[in-house]
Amino acid sequence: MTVVNGRARDQGIEEIIGTLLRTGVILAALVVLAGGIFYLARNGSSPAHYGLFRGEPSDLLHVAAIVRDAVRLDSLGIIQLGLLLLIATPVARVAFTVFAFAYERDWTYVVVTLIVLALLLYSLGAWHVF
Numbered sequence: 001m002t003v004v005n006g007r008a009r010d011q012g013i014e015e016i017i018g019t020l021l022r023t024g025v026i027l028a029a030l031v032v033l034a035g036g037i038f039y040l041a042r043n044g045s046s047p048a049h050y051g052l053f054r055g056e057p058s059d060l061l062h063v064a065a066i067v068r069d070a071v072r073l074d075s076l077g078i079i080q081l082g083l084l085l086l087i088a089t090p091v092a093r094v095a096f097t098v099f100a101f102a103y104e105r106d107w108t109y110v111v112v113t114l115i116v117l118a119l120l121l122y123s124l125g126a127w128h129v130f
Helices: 005-045 063-071 075-103 107-123
Strands: none
Touching: 005 075, 063 075, 075 107
């Protein structure tokens, strides 16, 4: 393979990132679909109360509780886990990009990408739930 200015390596990294994003979105969609099927199987015949709004149960506000509910095959926990996977997909892309830039020894972009990752993680932090 002929490498011109690192383009072949860049294309390989872009393909990995594309696969990561595609896999994350498909996995999240499948998990949400499975949770939706479980929810409808258990609650599909219950009448809807459109005049009453109930927020999310408190056990769906923390990652550990969501995972625990999903493992117990609670339909709302599974749906929420799928949404967490969807949110985690672009964060994983940024984290992978840090390693890709470090592999290429492009330290300026490593620092910039680490700042972006830190801001993402801060914005998703538990301190914003309350």
